[in-house]
Amino acid sequence: MEFIEFIKTPMVDGVTLKKPFCKPVEGTLCITGHHLILSNRKTNKEELWLLHTSVDSVEKRLNGPGGVIFVRCKDFTLLSLDIPSAEDCINVAYSIEQLSNIDDVTLKYPFFYRPSFEILEDGWQAFKLESEWNRYKDCADEWRVSSANRDYKLCSSYPPSMFVPKGITDEMLVKISQFRQNGRFPVLSYYHRDSKAVLMRCSQPMTGTNGKRCKEDEKLVNAVLGIGKRGYIVDTRSLNLAKQEQKNGGGYEPEQHYSMWKRINQAIERRHVFHESLIKLNEACTDTTASQDKWLSKLESSNWLSHIKDVLTCACLVAQCIDKDAACVLVHGSEGVDSTLQVTSLAQIILDHDCRTFTGFEALIEREWLQAGHPFADRCSKSANAITKQRQESPVFLLFLDAVWQLWQQFPCSFEFSEDFLMLLLEHAYSSQFGTFLCNSDQERKNLKLNTRTVSLWSYLNRPEVIAGYYNPMYDPNPAVIWPSVAPQSLHLWDGLYLRAQVNQVKQKEAWTEISKIKEYDKELRSKVAKLRRQLTSLEKEAVSAGVVLPTTLDGEVK
Known part of the structure; x- marks a missing residue:
């Protein structure tokens, strides 16, 4: 089986991507054998890189000359694609539906994926x-x-x-x-x-x-x-x-x-x-x-x-x-x-x-x-x-x-x-x-x-x-x-x-980021205090060995 059988329209311009709590982004939609990719030509930034196997369901709604495709993923994320042409909308929806339901495990992306990182541990x-x-x-x-x-x-x-x-x-x-x-x-x-x-x-x-x-x-x-x-x-x-x-x-x-x-x-x-x-x-x-x-x-x-x-x-x-x-x-x-x-x-x-x-x-x-x-x-x-x-x-x-x-x-x-x-x-x-x-x-x-x-x-x-x-x-x-x-x-x-x-979830993530900063600051502070204590102990030993009498508190600690 060839993936091309299911890709009737491999590329569509003028597609608007909408995701919850994100600004709509217009770009070029590309369909590959394993991914749905949307790139913004103004910024040359990839706004969407979605595995077909992530898709749980696809729904298309035609509206005048164009249409909208609603994609619901298995991890409960949602997104929609506004497509200017009704024909392209139908073709893209068909492609996503077919490519997300391929049963042959050897055709799935892990068999084609090549890591860009060095594998330190197998x-x-x-x-x-x-x-x-x-x-x-x-x-x-x-x-x-x-x-x-x-x-x-x-x-x-x-x-x-x-x-x-x-x-x-x-x-x-x-x-x-x-x-x-x-x-x-x-x-x-x-x-x-x-x-x-x-x-x-x-x-x-x-x-x-x-x-x-x-x-x-x-x-x-x-x-x-x-x-x-x-x-x-x-x-x-x-x-x-x-x-x-x-x-x-x-x-x-x-x-x-x-x-x-x-x-x-x-x-x-x-x-x-x-x-x-x-x-x-x-x-x-x-x-x-x-x-x-x-x-x-x-x-x-x-x-x-x-x-x-x-x-x-x-x-x-x-x-x-x-x-x-x-x-x-x-x-x-x-x-x-x-x-x-x-x-x-x-x-x-x-x-x-x-x-x-x-x-x-x-x-x-x-x-x-x-x-x-x-x-x-x-x-x-x-x-x-x-x-x-x-x-x-x-x-x-x-x-x-x-x-x-x-x-x-x-x-x-x-x-x-x-x-x-x-x-x-x-x-x-x-x-x-x-x-x-x-x-x-x-x-x-x-x-x-x-x-x-x-x-x-x-x-x-x-x-x-x-x-x-x-x-x-x-x-x-x-x-x-x-x-x-x-x-x-x-x-x-x-x-x-x-x-x-x-x-x-932005506020929650910001809160966790702030907690991380506080914990990191606390860690650094504790490290500095421990270092100062070691230095003080070393100075005390040097002073004692040199015969210097250090002032102490009533408890016997060095002032």
């Missing part, structure tokens, strides 16, 4: 399992690295190597993978150094209505418990839903075979409900004619904040079991690739201050989302404005980032990164020049050789001059566990994201 190698071993070295006596899935035959959505209990052989893992949905057997997700408890994740057991057993699975799950210890199985489904899935061959762990484990059903809605909720939220946020009461009613009926509350509540439960009860926890829902990952990731952010740093958070996303098999290609194919619905799409990762933002709001000094960093990750998850979030699994990325054919997002982000722009000036390293409030009054709408086209 992001594809930054968070390999071997480098993450330091995180688990304290439990090396009980756990080992298994390569039983090196050919992806046990589980297509797992990476080749994983941490499993030492007493579990690779032959046993074969049988266990056959007992868990899609082969997602229990693996180590996190080890808590303080309580010595572990967090595991997997998919549902295929017990069915006949109560099928797998003794190898029972042995693996029980292997993580010490003598006399009990653990918790946190099921992200309601008990009724778990029983319904039992009729379709799924199910849950029966108490008689997992007697040392207490099962807790902490219900989180399914992924299709998230998508419907986001659509309603977006409708509320884009309705500029609604009264305040009606807007609040729409926001509440979307249930978006309720879903965040449910996910955070479940994550807090898991964190409490691990930190307060020193109990091991196994988390799963049905497939183990959506709500399961939300919960295990948030629990680690609550428990571990390292996950609240740049590198720690990137490592968390890598191991708990990318390597753990969250299907980004399916879930992030469209967003809230798409006219056509895909069966697999869902804002699961967006909901996770929103929950992280809620934690960030409640503990603004405990995170090394800023709000903009979370928004940047969201944008790249939906559309990017980098290959990090492409495909649905590690296997698919390996088959397409993304590590040699595309550039990693981490290679770009972790450059000092880039990462500095996302630093949180309020950051003060906090090694303690953070316990968020999930009360309704403590959860807020992320207006910097969902209302970015309705609420001007």
Whole structure:
């Protein structure tokens, strides 16, 4: 397929670009295979450089001799293009619509992108399992690295190597993978150094209505418990839903075979409900004619904040079991690739201050989302404005980032990164020049050789001059566990994201810039004071050695 097939009009003059809170700009619109570009001929400045994959929906309105194209993006940005010719308007709208819906992953921009910066660190190698071993070295006596899935035959959505209990052989893992949905057997997700408890994740057991057993699975799950210890199985489904899935061959762990484990059903809605909720939220946020009461009613009926509350509540439960009860926890829902990952990731952010740093958070996303098999290609194919619905799409990762933002709001000094960093990750998850979030699994990325054919997002982000722009000036390293409030009054709408086209964020950004300046001035002042103190101490020593008697205060300090 050639991109030229979809580009009927590659260039249009006299196009006016309108974006919220920006002055209209007239220029020349160019359509390439991957970008929509508008350049201002008066200033020779590129006013728009938009990836087609960023586009969620396109709407055209003809008006006399010309027309207007409204472009709604997956990251909730809006823009419009006033085109003088009706024919050009129709052609441009058609091109954007077609180019933004190309399914062939190898035709996407990351395969054509060539970085203009020097790659100091290969992001594809930054968070390999071997480098993450330091995180688990304290439990090396009980756990080992298994390569039983090196050919992806046990589980297509797992990476080749994983941490499993030492007493579990690779032959046993074969049988266990056959007992868990899609082969997602229990693996180590996190080890808590303080309580010595572990967090595991997997998919549902295929017990069915006949109560099928797998003794190898029972042995693996029980292997993580010490003598006399009990653990918790946190099921992200309601008990009724778990029983319904039992009729379709799924199910849950029966108490008689997992007697040392207490099962807790902490219900989180399914992924299709998230998508419907986001659509309603977006409708509320884009309705500029609604009264305040009606807007609040729409926001509440979307249930978006309720879903965040449910996910955070479940994550807090898991964190409490691990930190307060020193109990091991196994988390799963049905497939183990959506709500399961939300919960295990948030629990680690609550428990571990390292996950609240740049590198720690990137490592968390890598191991708990990318390597753990969250299907980004399916879930992030469209967003809230798409006219056509895909069966697999869902804002699961967006909901996770929103929950992280809620934690960030409640503990603004405990995170090394800023709000903009979370928004940047969201944008790249939906559309990017980098290959990090492409495909649905590690296997698919390996088959397409993304590590040699595309550039990693981490290679770009972790450059000092880039990462500095996302630093949180309020950051003060906090090694303690953070316990968020999930009360309704403590959860807020992320207006910097969902209302970015309705609420001007300039004042807020100016405030953060001022805070950064104050913190930098304070840092410089402290440095100067410390330097003066060192100089004074040195002078005091020289004076004493020379026999000079220095005047002192009543407390014995030198005046």
